[in-house]
Amino acid sequence: MSKYTKMSEDILQNIGGKDNIEYLVHCITRLRFTFKDRSLVDENAVKGIKGVMGIMEQNGQFQVIVGQEVADIYAEICKLAGIDEEDAIDENLDDPGQKKGFSIKNIFNVISESFAPIIPALAGGGVLKGILIMVSTYQWIATDSGLYVLLNAIADAAFYFLPFLLAVSAAKHFKTNVTLSAVMAGIYLHPTIAALANQTLNIFGLEIPMMSYSSSVLPILISVWLLSYVYKFVDQHTHKHLKVVVNPLVTLLIVAPLSLFIIGPVAVYLSTAMGSAFNWLFTNVPVVGGIISGLTRPFVVLSGFHMAMVPIKMANFANYGYDLITPVDACSTIAVGGMCLGAYLKTKNSDNKTNFFSAFVSGFVGITEPGLYSCAFKYRRCLIALMAGSAVAGGLVSALGTKCISYTMPSIICLPAFAGSIVKMLIGLGTAFFLTAALTYFFGVGDEEEN
Numbered sequence: 001m002s003k004y005t006k007m008s009e010d011i012l013q014n015i016g017g018k019d020n021i022e023y024l025v026h027c028i029t030r031l032r033f034t035f036k037d038r039s040l041v042d043e044n045a046v047k048g049i050k051g052v053m054g055i056m057e058q059n060g061q062f063q064v065i066v067g068q069e070v071a072d073i074y075a076e077i078c079k080l081a082g083i084d085e086e087d088a089i090d091e092n093l094d095d096p097g098q099k100k101g102f103s104i105k106n107i108f109n110v111i112s113e114s115f116a117p118i119i120p121a122l123a124g125g126g127v128l129k130g131i132l133i134m135v136s137t138y139q140w141i142a143t144d145s146g147l148y149v150l151l152n153a154i155a156d157a158a159f160y161f162l163p164f165l166l167a168v169s170a171a172k173h174f175k176t177n178v179t180l181s182a183v184m185a186g187i188y189l190h191p192t193i194a195a196l197a198n199q200t201l202n203i204f205g206l207e208i209p210m211m212s213y214s215s216s217v218l219p220i221l222i223s224v225w226l227l228s229y230v231y232k233f234v235d236q237h238t239h240k241h242l243k244v245v246v247n248p249l250v251t252l253l254i255v256a257p258l259s260l261f262i263i264g265p266v267a268v269y270l271s272t273a274m275g276s277a278f279n280w281l282f283t284n285v286p287v288v289g290g291i292i293s294g295l296t297r298p299f300v301v302l303s304g305f306h307m308a309m310v311p312i313k314m315a316n317f318a319n320y321g322y323d324l325i326t327p328v329d330a331c332s333t334i335a336v337g338g339m340c341l342g343a344y345l346k347t348k349n350s351d352n353k354t355n356f357f358s359a360f361v362s363g364f365v366g367i368t369e370p371g372l373y374s375c376a377f378k379y380r381r382c383l384i385a386l387m388a389g390s391a392v393a394g395g396l397v398s399a400l401g402t403k404c405i406s407y408t409m410p411s412i413i414c415l416p417a418f419a420g421s422i423v424k425m426l427i428g429l430g431t432a433f434f435l436t437a438a439l440t441y442f443f444g445v446g447d448e449e450e451n
Contacts, residue, residue: 002072002076004069004072004073004076005076005080007049007050007051007052007066007073007076008073008076008077008080009080010049010050011031011046011049011052011064011073011077012077012080012081014041014042014045014046014049015033015035015040015041015042015046015062016035016037016040016041017040018080018081018082018083019036020035020036020037020040020041021033021034021035021036021081021083022034022035022036024074024077024078024081024083024086025086026070026071026073026074027070028068028070028367028369029065029066029067029068029070029367029369029370029373030063030064030065030066030070030369031063031064031066031070031073031074031077032061032062032063033061033062033063033064034060034061034062035062038062041062043055046064050351051066051067051069051073051351051355052064052065052066053065053066053067053355053359053370053373053374053378054373054374054377054378056373065369065370065373065374067355067358067359067362067370067374068358068362068367068370110170110173110221110225113169113173114166114169114170114173114221115166115169115310117169118158118162118165118166118169121158121165122158122159122162122407122408124158125154125155125156125157125158125159125406125407128151128154128155128416129152129155129156129159129405129406129417131416131419132148132151132152132155133405133406133416133419133420134416134419136148155406159214159215159317159406159407160189160214160215161185161189161214162214162215162216162217162314163185163188163189163213163214163216163219163220164182164185164186164189166185166217166220166221166224167181167182167184167185167220167224168181168182170220170221170224170225171224171227171228174224174225174227174228175228176224176227176228176231176232177227177231177247177248177251180227180231180248180251180252181224181227183248183252184220184223184224184227184252184255184256184259185220187252187256187259187260188213188216188219188220188223188259188260188264189213189214193210193213193260194212194213194214196210197210197211197212198210198211198212203261208260208261208265209265210260211264211265211268213264213268214318215314215317215318216264216267216268216271216314216318217271217310217311217314217315218267218268218270218271218311219259219263219264219267219268222259222263222267223255223259223263223264226255226258226259226263227251227255230250230251230254230255231247231251234246234247234250234251235247238250271311271312271314271315272315272319274311274312274315276319278312278316278324278325279316279320279324282324282325282398283324286324286395286398286399286401287395287398287399288395289324289328289398290328290391290394290395290396290397290398290399291391291392291394291395291398292391293325293328293329293332293394293398294328294331294332294335294387294390294391294392294393294394294395295387295390295391295394297328297329297332297390297394298332298336298372298376298377298383298386298387298390301368301369301372309325310407312325313325313326313407314407317405317406317407321405322403322404322405323403323404323407324398324402324403324404326404326407326408326410326417327397327398327402327403327404327418327421327424327425327428328393328394328397328398329410330404330410330411330412330414330418330425330428330429331390331393331394331396331397331428331429331431331432332368332390332393332394332410332432333363333366333368333410333411334363334364334411334412334429334432334433335386335389335390335393335432335433335435335436336359336363336368336371336372336376336386336436337360337361337362337363337364337371337433338389338432338433338434338435338436338437338440339363339371339375339376339382339385339386339389339436339437339440339444340356340357340359340360340363340371340374340375341356341360341433341437341440342385342436342437342438342439342440342441342444343356343375343379343382343440343441343444343445344356344357344360345437345441346440346441346444346445347445352374352445355370355374355375356371356374356375358370359371359374359375364411364412365411365412365413366409366410366411366412366413366414375445379444379445381440381443381444381445382440382444382445384443385436385439385440385443385444386436386440388435388436388439389431389432389435389436389437389439390432390436392431392432392435393428393429393431393432393435394428394432396427396428396431397424397425397427397428400421400424400427400428401421401424402418402421402424402425402428403418403420403421404417404418404421405417405418405419405420412429
């Protein structure tokens, strides 16, 4: 018997037993159930199980939030229920059975699911780019040295060839041909096309604007979406002996021109417009932008919209060389750690102490879900303290003009990505952490632990 056996047995008992499970998978912090009969689930009983931080329902899934020990708990439940274990999924992936279609929600889902697998590559490259900027600024390494050239290539590869990475993950999401999707990325980044950036190409008398698509996001996502329909249609209407030649040829001859002549330019203009709007807000009324962004960040993460903000940030890096949103997000992240520490110091409930301290460690290094679900969205005064601390710190770093010079995870461990603004960033992070911790300690959870 493992230390998770009792907890797993209690979960199974209160969800209607193992026979009520239609599908079960887990992500970073949650068990994700799909049930045969939802009415058999006792929500209050599940929430009351020791070790359960909370529950939520989304896209047909009943999600039990258990924190970073989720893999061990999942394995124990599968063992007790006689279920084959599935690979862990990314935090933002939705129920595989959800309806697909054109809606704002599904657009956000596509962006989230496409970015989730490649975030580690972007985060690692972003930190390395920040370090290189720091060491070259202080002339600790010459920018024409062999070592710098090598490290810069390593740091920049994921960003320059971002369309390739997105093509693969988007193709998996749309369940279409991965190779042809990667070829579409290659067409966008082909040296001939890249050389024509900001010029026009004459096709049958029409002047078609050419763009630079390195580090772009929306063009390849839309192109792969289109390719998924075209490829399926061509495949259904092609003789089986001709598929190997006709399918890719016809698909690319249809999708590539539409992508280069319509989708690409429109998507670039749209991305630039979105980035410009946010940049205008943070440049002209920075305090307002920072306060609003910090205040709403917990709900942005809750809805999964934080992943949909990545294209806007990437457009800012491409167009301006920096982003003004990430510093606020980093302050909001560290504020979650401060909230959990304040709650840990204040509460007298032993179970909550364990949950809050674990969430504090996670929040401090950039994973906020445990803190949000076990504390912020469980105790309203903790949520208010988090929003206040995050808003104040967000307004402060925006007023100071803090910039992020490369994509990174918004956390304290990625400080090199804020090269040139590290002191300002530390002021904001310190304000977010200590202010939120103090507000939570004095006004957050108390002996009554009121929900």
